[in-house]
Amino acid sequence: MKAIVVPAPKQNYSLQEVKDPKPNSDEVVIRVVRAGLCYRDLLQLQGYYPRMKYPVVLGHEVVGEIEEVGDNVSGFKIGDRVISLLYAPDGSCEYCKVGEEAYCKRRLGYSEELDGFFAERAKVKVTSIVKVPQSVSDDAAVIVPCVTGMIYRGIRRAGGINKNEYALVTGASGGVGIHAIQVAKALGARTIGVTTSEDKAKVIRKYADHVIVGSKFSDEARKIGDISLVIDTVGTPTIEESLRSLRMGGKLVQIGNVDPSQIYSLRLGYLILKDILLVGHASATKYDAEQTLKLTEGGNISAVVAGHVNLDNIDEGYRMIKDRNKIGKVLLKP
Ligand SMILES: [Zn+2]
Ligand SMILES: [Zn+2]
Secondary structure (H helix, E strand, O other): OEEEEEOOOOOOOEEEEOOOOOOOOOEEEEEEEEEEOOHHHHHHHOOOOOOOOOOEEOOOOEEEEEEEEOOOOOOOOOOOEEEEOOEEOOOOOHHHHOOOHHHOOOOEEEOOOEOOOOEOEEEEEHHHEEEOOOOOOHHHHHOHHHHHHHHHHHHHHOOOOOOOOEEEEEOOOOOOHHHHHHHHHHOOOEEEEEEOOHHHHHHHOOOOOEEEEOOOOHHHHHHHOOEEEEEEOOOOOOHHHHHHHEEEEEEEEEOOOOOOOOOOOOOHHHHHHOOOEEEEOOOOOHHHHHHHHHHHHOOOOOOOEEEEEOHHHHHHHHHHHHOOOOOOEEEEOO
Protein backbone atom coordinates (compact mmCIF):
# COMPACT_ATOMS: atom_id res chain seq x y z
CA MET A 1 0.00 0.00 0.00
CA LYS A 2 0.97 3.66 -0.30
CA ALA A 3 2.02 5.61 2.80
CA ILE A 4 3.69 8.88 3.76
CA VAL A 5 6.87 7.85 5.58
CA VAL A 6 9.36 9.90 7.60
CA PRO A 7 12.69 8.04 7.26
CA ALA A 8 14.79 9.64 10.03
CA PRO A 9 14.83 12.57 12.50
CA LYS A 10 14.48 16.02 10.92
CA GLN A 11 14.11 14.52 7.43
CA ASN A 12 11.19 15.26 5.16
CA TYR A 13 8.50 12.66 4.41
CA SER A 14 8.11 10.81 1.14
CA LEU A 15 5.39 8.76 -0.51
CA GLN A 16 6.44 5.11 -0.38
CA GLU A 17 5.16 1.65 -1.13
CA VAL A 18 5.06 -0.26 2.19
CA LYS A 19 3.75 -3.63 3.41
CA ASP A 20 0.04 -3.94 4.15
CA PRO A 21 -0.52 -3.93 7.93
CA LYS A 22 -1.54 -7.17 9.68
CA PRO A 23 -3.34 -6.88 13.02
CA ASN A 24 -1.81 -8.22 16.26
CA SER A 25 -4.27 -9.86 18.63
CA ASP A 26 -5.17 -6.52 20.31
CA GLU A 27 -5.48 -4.54 17.07
CA VAL A 28 -7.75 -3.91 14.12
CA VAL A 29 -6.77 -2.87 10.61
CA ILE A 30 -8.78 0.00 9.16
CA ARG A 31 -9.14 1.36 5.68
CA VAL A 32 -8.30 5.02 6.14
CA VAL A 33 -11.32 7.07 5.04
CA ARG A 34 -10.02 10.46 6.21
CA ALA A 35 -6.89 11.59 8.00
CA GLY A 36 -6.21 15.07 9.33
CA LEU A 37 -3.19 17.24 8.61
CA CYS A 38 -2.03 19.13 11.68
CA TYR A 39 0.56 21.65 12.87
CA ARG A 40 1.90 18.86 15.03
CA ASP A 41 3.08 17.05 11.87
CA LEU A 42 5.31 20.02 11.08
CA LEU A 43 6.71 19.99 14.63
CA GLN A 44 7.33 16.27 14.32
CA LEU A 45 9.23 16.81 11.07
CA GLN A 46 11.37 19.40 12.89
CA GLY A 47 12.30 16.80 15.50
CA TYR A 48 10.32 18.12 18.49
CA TYR A 49 8.87 14.67 19.30
CA PRO A 50 11.69 12.61 20.83
CA ARG A 51 9.69 9.38 21.11
CA MET A 52 9.29 8.92 17.35
CA LYS A 53 10.62 5.64 15.94
CA TYR A 54 11.97 5.68 12.41
CA PRO A 55 10.93 5.04 9.76
CA VAL A 56 7.40 6.04 10.81
CA VAL A 57 4.16 6.63 8.92
CA LEU A 58 3.13 10.25 9.57
CA GLY A 59 -0.35 11.39 10.69
CA HIS A 60 -2.23 11.07 14.00
CA GLU A 61 -5.87 11.92 13.15
CA VAL A 62 -8.06 9.30 11.50
CA VAL A 63 -11.49 7.91 10.76
CA GLY A 64 -11.65 4.57 9.02
CA GLU A 65 -13.59 1.41 8.40
CA ILE A 66 -12.53 -1.83 10.06
CA GLU A 67 -11.30 -4.40 7.52
CA GLU A 68 -9.64 -6.95 9.79
CA VAL A 69 -9.98 -7.78 13.49
CA GLY A 70 -7.30 -9.27 15.79
CA ASP A 71 -7.97 -12.52 17.72
CA ASN A 72 -8.53 -10.93 21.13
CA VAL A 73 -10.60 -7.96 19.97
CA SER A 74 -14.18 -7.81 21.19
CA GLY A 75 -16.82 -5.11 20.74
CA PHE A 76 -15.77 -4.22 17.20
CA LYS A 77 -16.42 -5.96 13.90
CA ILE A 78 -15.53 -5.69 10.22
CA GLY A 79 -17.36 -2.75 8.66
CA ASP A 80 -17.53 -0.61 11.84
CA ARG A 81 -16.55 3.02 11.31
CA VAL A 82 -14.17 4.17 14.04
CA ILE A 83 -11.94 7.05 15.08
CA SER A 84 -8.75 6.58 17.05
CA LEU A 85 -7.34 8.61 19.92
CA LEU A 86 -3.97 10.20 19.16
CA TYR A 87 -2.35 7.53 21.32
CA ALA A 88 -2.96 3.94 22.38
CA PRO A 89 -3.25 3.56 26.17
CA ASP A 90 -2.37 0.19 27.78
CA GLY A 91 -5.93 -0.01 29.14
CA SER A 92 -4.83 -1.53 32.43
CA CYS A 93 -2.98 1.04 34.58
CA GLU A 94 -4.41 3.12 37.45
CA TYR A 95 -5.16 6.02 35.07
CA CYS A 96 -6.74 3.88 32.36
CA LYS A 97 -8.98 2.19 34.93
CA VAL A 98 -10.57 5.51 35.94
CA GLY A 99 -10.99 6.85 32.39
CA GLU A 100 -7.94 9.13 32.54
CA GLU A 101 -6.04 7.24 29.85
CA ALA A 102 -4.54 10.50 28.60
CA TYR A 103 -2.13 10.11 31.55
CA CYS A 104 -1.27 6.46 30.87
CA LYS A 105 2.49 6.11 31.39
CA ARG A 106 2.68 3.22 28.93
CA ARG A 107 0.69 4.91 26.20
CA LEU A 108 2.10 4.80 22.69
CA GLY A 109 1.57 7.67 20.24
CA TYR A 110 0.45 7.25 16.66
CA SER A 111 3.03 8.75 14.33
CA GLU A 112 5.43 8.39 17.27
CA GLU A 113 6.14 4.87 18.60
CA LEU A 114 3.37 3.51 16.34
CA ASP A 115 2.81 4.09 12.65
CA GLY A 116 0.31 6.82 11.87
CA PHE A 117 -2.48 7.27 9.38
CA PHE A 118 -1.28 8.88 6.15
CA ALA A 119 -1.68 5.59 4.35
CA GLU A 120 -4.31 3.51 2.60
CA ARG A 121 -4.59 1.24 5.65
CA ALA A 122 -3.53 1.40 9.29
CA LYS A 123 -3.15 -0.82 12.33
CA VAL A 124 -4.92 0.53 15.41
CA LYS A 125 -4.94 -0.75 19.02
CA VAL A 126 -8.42 -1.59 20.30
CA THR A 127 -7.74 0.52 23.43
CA SER A 128 -7.72 3.65 21.28
CA ILE A 129 -10.79 3.28 19.04
CA VAL A 130 -14.31 4.69 19.37
CA LYS A 131 -17.29 3.90 17.14
CA VAL A 132 -18.73 6.75 15.10
CA PRO A 133 -22.53 7.23 14.99
CA GLN A 134 -23.97 6.94 11.49
CA SER A 135 -25.19 10.54 11.25
CA VAL A 136 -21.73 12.01 11.91
CA SER A 137 -19.90 12.76 8.65
CA ASP A 138 -16.38 11.52 7.96
CA ASP A 139 -15.09 15.11 8.02
CA ALA A 140 -16.70 15.83 11.40
CA ALA A 141 -15.53 12.48 12.84
CA VAL A 142 -11.86 12.78 11.89
CA ILE A 143 -11.48 16.09 13.75
CA VAL A 144 -12.79 14.75 17.09
CA PRO A 145 -9.59 13.31 18.66
CA CYS A 146 -7.24 16.23 17.97
CA VAL A 147 -9.70 19.12 17.67
CA THR A 148 -13.32 19.05 18.89
CA GLY A 149 -12.88 16.29 21.49
CA MET A 150 -9.64 17.84 22.67
CA ILE A 151 -11.45 21.17 23.15
CA TYR A 152 -14.35 19.43 24.88
CA ARG A 153 -11.96 17.88 27.38
CA GLY A 154 -10.13 21.19 27.89
CA ILE A 155 -13.40 22.90 28.80
CA ARG A 156 -14.34 19.97 31.05
CA ARG A 157 -10.97 20.09 32.84
CA ALA A 158 -11.49 23.81 33.42
CA GLY A 159 -14.73 22.99 35.25
CA GLY A 160 -17.05 23.45 32.27
CA ILE A 161 -18.97 26.48 31.11
CA ASN A 162 -22.46 27.50 32.23
CA LYS A 163 -25.23 28.43 29.84
CA ASN A 164 -24.93 32.03 28.59
CA GLU A 165 -21.47 32.57 30.09
CA TYR A 166 -19.00 34.17 27.70
CA ALA A 167 -16.25 32.10 26.11
CA LEU A 168 -13.56 33.81 24.03
CA VAL A 169 -11.47 31.97 21.43
CA THR A 170 -8.19 33.35 20.05
CA GLY A 171 -6.99 32.28 16.61
CA ALA A 172 -10.66 31.89 15.77
CA SER A 173 -10.18 31.13 12.08
CA GLY A 174 -7.60 28.39 12.65
CA GLY A 175 -8.28 24.68 12.34
CA VAL A 176 -8.70 24.48 16.11
CA GLY A 177 -10.23 27.91 16.75
CA ILE A 178 -13.17 27.72 14.32
CA HIS A 179 -14.20 24.43 15.94
CA ALA A 180 -13.53 25.60 19.52
CA ILE A 181 -16.17 28.29 18.97
CA GLN A 182 -18.65 25.63 17.91
CA VAL A 183 -17.91 23.34 20.87
CA ALA A 184 -18.26 26.19 23.39
CA LYS A 185 -21.51 27.23 21.73
CA ALA A 186 -22.83 23.66 21.68
CA LEU A 187 -22.23 23.61 25.44
CA GLY A 188 -24.41 26.72 25.83
CA ALA A 189 -21.81 29.51 25.94
CA ARG A 190 -22.02 32.88 24.24
CA THR A 191 -18.97 33.06 22.04
CA ILE A 192 -16.43 35.68 21.01
CA GLY A 193 -13.96 34.92 18.24
CA VAL A 194 -10.71 36.88 17.98
CA THR A 195 -8.83 37.22 14.71
CA THR A 196 -6.32 39.63 13.19
CA SER A 197 -7.95 39.66 9.75
CA GLU A 198 -11.08 41.53 8.65
CA ASP A 199 -11.58 39.03 5.80
CA LYS A 200 -11.59 36.07 8.16
CA ALA A 201 -13.95 37.92 10.54
CA LYS A 202 -16.71 37.53 7.92
CA VAL A 203 -16.44 33.74 8.09
CA ILE A 204 -16.04 33.62 11.88
CA ARG A 205 -19.28 35.63 12.26
CA LYS A 206 -21.16 32.60 10.87
CA TYR A 207 -20.14 30.68 14.00
CA ALA A 208 -19.42 33.17 16.81
CA ASP A 209 -21.86 35.57 18.48
CA HIS A 210 -19.22 38.33 18.45
CA VAL A 211 -15.99 38.84 16.55
CA ILE A 212 -13.09 41.09 17.57
CA VAL A 213 -10.47 42.00 14.95
CA GLY A 214 -7.01 42.90 16.28
CA SER A 215 -4.22 41.77 18.53
CA LYS A 216 -5.21 44.03 21.46
CA PHE A 217 -8.61 42.53 22.16
CA SER A 218 -9.06 42.53 25.94
CA ASP A 219 -10.66 45.99 26.31
CA GLU A 220 -13.25 45.25 23.65
CA ALA A 221 -13.86 41.77 25.06
CA ARG A 222 -14.54 43.13 28.55
CA LYS A 223 -17.04 45.62 27.09
CA ILE A 224 -19.02 42.73 25.56
CA GLY A 225 -19.40 40.99 28.91
CA ASP A 226 -17.75 39.07 31.74
CA ILE A 227 -15.48 36.53 30.08
CA SER A 228 -15.57 33.28 32.05
CA LEU A 229 -13.44 31.18 29.74
CA VAL A 230 -10.72 31.83 27.21
CA ILE A 231 -9.60 29.10 24.86
CA ASP A 232 -6.23 30.35 23.63
CA THR A 233 -5.25 28.50 20.47
CA VAL A 234 -2.36 30.84 19.60
CA GLY A 235 0.02 30.91 22.57
CA THR A 236 2.72 33.40 23.46
CA PRO A 237 1.46 36.23 21.20
CA THR A 238 -2.02 36.19 22.80
CA ILE A 239 -1.71 34.89 26.37
CA GLU A 240 -1.24 38.36 27.91
CA GLU A 241 -4.45 39.69 26.31
CA SER A 242 -6.23 36.42 27.08
CA LEU A 243 -5.45 36.84 30.79
CA ARG A 244 -6.50 40.50 30.69
CA SER A 245 -9.82 39.55 29.07
CA LEU A 246 -10.91 37.22 31.85
CA ARG A 247 -13.28 38.17 34.64
CA MET A 248 -12.37 37.49 38.29
CA GLY A 249 -12.40 33.74 38.73
CA GLY A 250 -12.09 33.15 34.99
CA LYS A 251 -10.40 30.19 33.35
CA LEU A 252 -7.79 30.01 30.63
CA VAL A 253 -7.43 26.84 28.59
CA GLN A 254 -4.05 27.14 26.87
CA ILE A 255 -3.65 24.95 23.81
CA GLY A 256 -1.61 27.20 21.53
CA ASN A 257 1.52 25.32 20.50
CA VAL A 258 2.92 27.16 17.54
CA ASP A 259 6.57 27.03 18.58
CA PRO A 260 7.55 24.88 21.59
CA SER A 261 10.73 26.90 22.14
CA GLN A 262 8.84 30.14 22.85
CA ILE A 263 8.97 31.46 26.41
CA TYR A 264 6.44 33.72 28.10
CA SER A 265 7.10 35.71 31.29
CA LEU A 266 3.96 35.25 33.34
CA ARG A 267 3.06 37.92 35.87
CA LEU A 268 1.80 35.77 38.70
CA GLY A 269 -0.20 38.73 40.01
CA TYR A 270 -2.65 38.28 37.16
CA LEU A 271 -3.35 34.71 38.16
CA ILE A 272 -3.40 35.20 41.90
CA LEU A 273 -5.27 38.46 42.32
CA LYS A 274 -7.84 37.61 39.63
CA ASP A 275 -8.33 34.06 40.96
CA ILE A 276 -7.58 32.64 37.52
CA LEU A 277 -7.48 28.96 36.70
CA LEU A 278 -4.88 28.17 34.04
CA VAL A 279 -5.23 24.81 32.28
CA GLY A 280 -2.53 23.58 29.91
CA HIS A 281 -4.17 21.15 27.60
CA ALA A 282 -3.45 18.72 24.76
CA SER A 283 -5.58 15.66 24.14
CA ALA A 284 -8.86 13.79 24.56
CA THR A 285 -9.90 10.50 26.15
CA LYS A 286 -12.43 7.97 24.85
CA TYR A 287 -15.08 9.51 27.12
CA ASP A 288 -14.48 12.96 25.62
CA ALA A 289 -14.50 11.55 22.10
CA GLU A 290 -17.84 9.82 22.75
CA GLN A 291 -19.40 12.92 24.30
CA THR A 292 -18.16 15.08 21.44
CA LEU A 293 -19.53 12.67 18.86
CA LYS A 294 -22.92 12.97 20.62
CA LEU A 295 -22.72 16.78 20.50
CA THR A 296 -21.73 16.56 16.83
CA GLU A 297 -24.61 14.18 16.13
CA GLY A 298 -27.04 16.84 17.31
CA GLY A 299 -25.92 19.04 14.41
CA ASN A 300 -24.28 21.64 16.68
CA ILE A 301 -20.77 21.11 15.36
CA SER A 302 -19.82 20.92 11.71
CA ALA A 303 -16.40 20.42 10.18
CA VAL A 304 -14.94 23.54 8.58
CA VAL A 305 -12.62 22.21 5.91
CA ALA A 306 -10.00 24.33 4.13
CA GLY A 307 -9.47 21.58 1.56
CA HIS A 308 -9.03 17.90 0.85
CA VAL A 309 -5.80 16.39 -0.47
CA ASN A 310 -4.67 12.84 -1.24
CA LEU A 311 -1.44 10.93 -0.66
CA ASP A 312 0.02 12.22 -3.92
CA ASN A 313 -0.46 15.91 -3.17
CA ILE A 314 0.11 16.14 0.57
CA ASP A 315 2.63 18.97 -0.05
CA GLU A 316 -0.32 21.05 -1.20
CA GLY A 317 -2.05 20.27 2.11
CA TYR A 318 0.86 21.64 4.13
CA ARG A 319 0.92 24.72 1.91
CA MET A 320 -2.74 25.22 2.83
CA ILE A 321 -1.93 24.82 6.55
CA LYS A 322 0.75 27.50 6.32
CA ASP A 323 -1.45 29.76 4.14
CA ARG A 324 -2.87 32.35 6.49
CA ASN A 325 -5.82 32.98 4.16
CA LYS A 326 -7.27 29.47 4.56
CA ILE A 327 -9.92 28.73 7.17
CA GLY A 328 -10.44 25.36 8.83
CA LYS A 329 -8.81 21.92 8.74
CA VAL A 330 -6.96 20.31 5.86
CA LEU A 331 -8.03 16.67 5.43
CA LEU A 332 -6.56 13.77 3.52
CA LYS A 333 -8.57 11.23 1.52
CA PRO A 334 -6.01 8.55 0.68
ZN1 LIG B 1 -3.52 16.95 15.31
ZN1 LIG C 1 -2.73 2.95 31.17
